[in-house]
């Protein structure tokens with residue numbers, strides 16, 4: 001399909017996965033990553049947290065890039081009432097994956113669109129991921145690859161984390177970091193994308 005836009009689009013993310021997904025729209029965009037300290041965000045509910053972080057990222061880029069349309073996102077893994085952040089070390093990655101074994105968790109991605117006039121659109125998409133039973137040996141050899149450390153929850157469904165997944169309910173791309181189908185729908189509704 002051939003989409004068009006008359007917006008100057010900026011993807012406010014350092015994530016190579018988001019860049020790759022966004023480029024599937026086939027329209028020009030630039031990538032300018034934000035500089036925000038995610039750990040500074042305090043929010044009661046997890047969807048409020050993920051919204052807040054995505055807003056901070058998008059606003060940080062919007063204040064420097066006038067007249068452009070900014071798209072920011074944040075992805076979290078939530079399990080039994082807690083957030084499983086990117087693991088800081090191998091032990092934390094092992095702990096995350098051991099907790100997720102044979103259970104379901106929720107991956108939430110908040111997407112923020114900031115229009116050139118400053119209007120903000122936010123939505124949160126959820127995907128439920130159910131893990132198979134993971135044994136210690138499998139977890140340790142995965143953690144040794146170094147793959148968990150830049151990923152919420154400590155795994156990548158698009159990399160060797162694929163072997164952990166029994167089934168998912170919802171958008172696969174949302175787990176990877178960008179709910180592309182919903183974002184597409186939103187961009188069309190806002191008249192940012194046209195066929």
Ligand SMILES: Cc1cn([C@H]2C[C@H](O)[C@@H](COP(=O)(O)OP(=O)(O)OP(=O)(O)O)O2)c(=O)[nH]c1=O
Pocket residue numbers: 012013014015017033034057073074075076077107150151152153155156157158161175176177
């Ligand atoms: C659960 C899961 C997460 N992830 C990634 C998506 C996100 O990139 C990352 C969560 O971190 P984020 O803070 O959402 O994003 P980021 O730090 O990669 O990039 P930026 O802040 O600049 O936008 O975890 C996967 O790639 N695969 C998965 O299966």
